[in-house]
Amino acid sequence: MDRPEAILLDMGGVLLDPADRWDAESxxxxxxxxxxxxxxxEWFLAMSEDIAKTFLALKPPRPVMDVRPFVETWLWRCKTxxxxxxxxxxxxxxxxxEVREVYxxxxxxxxxxxxxxxxxxxxSNTLTAGRALRAHFCRAGILDFFEMTLFSAEFGVNKPHPALxxxxxxxxxxxxxxxxxxGDKPQRDICGAHGVGMTTVLVDGPHADRxxxxxxxMPDLRIEDLSALPAVFGL
Known part of the structure; x- marks a missing residue:
């Protein structure tokens, strides 16, 4: 494989813990x-789980979902x-x-x-806009490493759509x-990037069997986690 000019990264499972669940435990x-x-x-958790379950029930590849109507409905429910x-x-x-600890x-x-x-x-696929995530990246000292941060909720389609x-x-x-x-999800990251002709690297994790x-x-390369990537280039 030729040395690339650029490396584009997924977020959850690659840079930080994935935010796959919105519940009391997480x-x-x-x-x-x-x-x-x-x-x-209890009210906030019920609203959050309503949003997450509705989104997960959408047929993949899931469209971007507007969260605002859920907030309006649940505010009325708490008499606000x-x-x-x-x-x-x-x-x-x-x-x-969607803000989780950076590895x-x-x-x-x-x-x-x-x-x-x-x-x-x-x-990265996100359910919400990226303001909090960019602020989190800034606090973690990593935002300035990136030329671009593209979050699906702001763009309008989710991975694996090739347009993203x-x-x-x-x-x-x-x-x-x-x-x-x-990325860490073959069904979103690998097939989506392959669809536009990019070389792909799969981070091993719970989705790797896909x-x-x-x-x-099928990725072009597999690594245990992002810490193994520099060695691929002899760094």
Whole structure:
């Protein structure tokens, strides 16, 4: 495989813990300090699980889903008028579900790759807009490593739709043959990146067995986690 000009990365399972569940058990992972807005936790969890279950029930590849109507409905249920300001505040809170701890090796890996001349970017499926995620990346000291952070909820389609990958390539002025994509889900990341002609790297994890579902799901390379990527280039 030729050395790429750029390496584009998935988020959950590659850079940080995945936020696949929005429930009481996973609540402390995204909200270690509790809710930033005054409200019963049971109400917030019920609203969050309603949003997550509705999204997961959509037929893959799932379309982008507007969360605002859910917030409005659940505010009425707790006898709160869903003013634009109230809805905005709770949308900001819901965005925190997708904020999880960055793996400890990630800043060093990104610094090594950038230092070796690789251009870096992020392509990730998200249920909400990326404001909280970009702020989280900034606090973790990794935002400036990326030329581009592309989140599906802002773009309008989810992986594996090829338009998401092609838009990222276009934003960075890249030909697909010059870019690698690193993800942890064959059914979204590998087949989607293959669909536009990118070289693919699969991070081993709970979804890795899906690589055997078909040739389009089979990665060009497999690694245990992102910390193993620099060694691929002799770094």
């Amino acid at each position: 609540f402390p992972l995204s909200f270690p300090n509790g809710l930033p807005e005054p409200a019963p936790l 008028v869903p003013t634009p300001a109230a809805v905005r505040r709770w949308l900001d809170v819901i965005e925190q579900w 400890e090796f990630v800043p060093g890996v990104l610094a090594t790759l950038r230092g070796a001349g690789f251009r870096l970017g992020v392509i 990958f092609q838009h990222a390539l276009d934003c960075m002025g890249l030909d697909a043959s010059k870019a690698w994509y690193v 690589a055997h579902d078909g040739p389009e799901y």
